[in-house]
Amino acid sequence: MERWQDAVEQVVGADHVLTGERISEDYARDEGLTTKPLMPRAVVRPATTAQVAAVLRACHEHEVSVTARGSGTGLSGACVASEDGVILSFERMKRVKEVDTDNHVAVVEPGVTLAELAEHTLPQGLVYPIMPGEDSASIGGNVATNAGGMRAVKYGVTRNNVLGLEAVLPTGDVIRTGGKFVKCSTGLDLTQLIIGSEGMLAVVTEVTLKLQPHFPHRATLLLPFATLDEVTTAVPKLVGSGVGPLMLEYMDRLAMSSMTKSAGLELGIPQEIKDKAFAYLVVILEARSSERLEQDVEFAGEQAAELGALDVFSLPAQAGSDLLKAREQGFWVAKKGGANDIVDVVVPRGAIPAYVAKVSEIASQHESLVVGAGHAGDGNIHFSVFQPDNVVRDRVMRAIFEAALGFGGAISAEHGLGSEKRKYFLELEDPNKIALMRRIKQAFDPKGVLNPGSAFD
Numbered sequence: 415m416e417r418w419q420d421a422v423e424q425v426v427g428a429d430h431v432l433t434g435e436r437i438s439e440d441y442a443r444d445e446g447l448t449t450k451p452l453m454p455r456a457v458v459r460p461a462t463t464a465q466v467a468a469v470l471r472a473c474h475e476h477e478v479s480v481t482a483r484g485s486g487t488g489l490s491g492a493c494v495a496s497e498d499g500v501i502l503s504f505e506r507m508k509r510v511k512e513v514d515t516d517n518h519v520a521v522v523e524p525g526v527t528l529a530e531l532a533e534h535t536l537p538q539g540l541v542y543p544i545m546p547g548e549d550s551a552s553i554g555g556n557v558a559t560n561a562g563g564m565r566a567v568k569y570g571v572t573r574n575n576v577l578g579l580e581a582v583l584p585t586g587d588v589i590r591t592g593g594k595f596v597k598c599s600t601g602l603d604l605t606q607l608i609i610g611s612e613g614m615l616a617v618v619t620e621v622t623l624k625l626q627p628h629f630p631h632r633a634t635l636l637l638p639f640a641t642l643d644e645v646t647t648a649v650p651k652l653v654g655s656g657v658g659p660l661m662l663e664y665m666d667r668l669a670m671s672s673m674t675k676s677a678g679l680e681l682g683i684p685q686e687i688k689d690k691a692f693a694y695l696v697v698i699l700e701a702r703s704s705e706r707l708e709q710d711v712e713f714a715g716e717q718a719a720e721l722g723a724l725d726v727f728s729l730p731a732q733a734g735s736d737l738l739k740a741r742e743q744g745f746w747v748a749k750k751g752g753a754n755d756i757v758d759v760v761v762p763r764g765a766i767p768a769y770v771a772k773v774s775e776i777a778s779q780h781e782s783l784v785v786g787a788g789h790a791g792d793g794n795i796h797f798s799v800f801q802p803d804n805v806v807r808d809r810v811m812r813a814i815f816e817a818a819l820g821f822g823g824a825i826s827a828e829h830g831l832g833s834e835k836r837k838y839f840l841e842l843e844d845p846n847k848i849a850l851m852r853r854i855k856q857a858f859d860p861k862g863v864l865n866p867g868s869a870f871d
């Protein structure tokens with residue numbers, strides 16, 4: 415380890431190799447509710463791709479395991495170092511290298527956060543549309559987790575919005591994939607293989623992102639429904655209505671009341687509607703002109719009424735943005751309320767009614783409370799699981815995942831597996847797929863130095 419440290423200090427400078435008391439507690443954890451904190455042996459802070467390559471070469475040579483870290487907002491423990499491992503932090507690689515208004519792309523270093531990127535693109539009338547609930551998340555972390563979020567129903571997830579990468583392999587070799595273009599049929603698609611690989615295959619040092627035009631006009635519709643069937647039947651109909659919702663969020667009655675209460679938000683919904691509502695849809699529309707927006711709001715409102723909404727509330731702009739903020743705070747509200755774990759499964763949109771009913775059944779069988787909210791427009795439901803007994807909670811989680819797979823879905827839609835969902839993945843996924851993934855990992859990382867303990871060993 416001493417020889418490794420000397421080698422790495424020569425590359426990045428001793429100031430940027432933190433050890434002992436110079437390592438803050440923050441590097442030991444992420445935001446996952448069950449992540450076990452673990453202090454890394456060292457934190458290395460490179461400033462360039464050449465430095466990243468040299469550091470990885472040293473890790474490979476000395477067989478020191480290394481875990482990339484962006485902003486540490488992940489929810490699966492994936493950015494926590496392994497025992498005796500080191501952290502490769504991207505906090506100094508924060509340049510927005512280019513906002514190219516001809517090709518509608520941005521080229522950025524991985525430590526740039528979503529909030530910082532928006533400051534560069536919005537003045538050019540452009541947006542990077544991916545919006546996980548935390549805008550302090552880094553682009554590198556977004557790429558590694560294939561982050562999604564509320565706008566995925568319109569713009570897709572990270573893998574639909576990344577055109578190219580520069581990445582460093584665990585051996586220290588640098589590769590470039592894709593570029594400032596959409597089409598590429600030249601060999602295997604390494605961009606897509608690296609996206610969502612949770613820092614296990616390569617370390618990302620530059621990302622070419624697709625940008626979208628910014629629509630200045632927005633409206634928020636709040637739609638209460640009396641039954642699960644009605645609310646979930648409305649989802650595909652609203653998505654298919656042609657108004658192209660920017661967001662289509664589902665909140666069950668409990669999630670809605672806890673989020674609005676915690677934000678001190680009064681939306682003017684009469685008590686008799688609140689009493690009847692089983693769940694709510696929040697639909698956000700965007701348009702280039704206010705006239706177009708009004709037409710879309712009217713059409714979506716009519717559709718919602720036909721689909722059984724108890725009422726259609728078109729919220730004033732401030733209330734709409736307050737509700738969106740309250741929704742973004744959903745995770746913190748659940749955490750404060752004592753949630754013991756968070757699940758981010760996905761099922762085909764059409765399977766949501768049956769799946770949510772099955773999860774209620776699982777919850778009552780295990781005397782647990784499971785509260786649901788999520789990005790219903792793309793079938794991604796987040797459940798907060800309240801069950802303090804580890805053994806019982808483990809059964810609840812397994813049953814929730816098994817049911818999702820049974821409906822043709824997946825264990826994680828956007829947070830990734832990390833160290834926390836890994837055991838369910840290894841137990842419940844197709845063993846042939848896991849074996850193939852292991853062989854791919856082996857091809858990228860023969861000594862297994864990159865993020866060991868995440869997803870598979």
Ligand SMILES: Cc1cc2nc3c(=O)[nH]c(=O)nc-3n(C[C@H](O)[C@H](O)[C@H](O)COP(=O)(O)OP(=O)(O)OC[C@H]3O[C@@H](n4cnc5c(N)ncnc54)[C@H](O)[C@@H]3O)c2cc1C
Nearest residue numbers: 484485486487488492546547552554555558562613618828
């Ligand atoms: C309140 C809250 C709400 C959230 N809502 C959503 C949501 O709606 N949708 C969603 O998708 N996520 C959501 N998340 C999860 C989180 O924001 C995302 O997973 C985010 O993409 C992680 O970015 P990060 O920079 O914090 O990554 P980190 O947590 O630092 O790391 C995450 C993973 O990325 C890897 N990594 C980081 N940088 C690199 C790099 N340069 N090269 C290779 N690997 C790298 C790490 O090794 C780790 O495996 C939410 C989180 C919070 C706290």
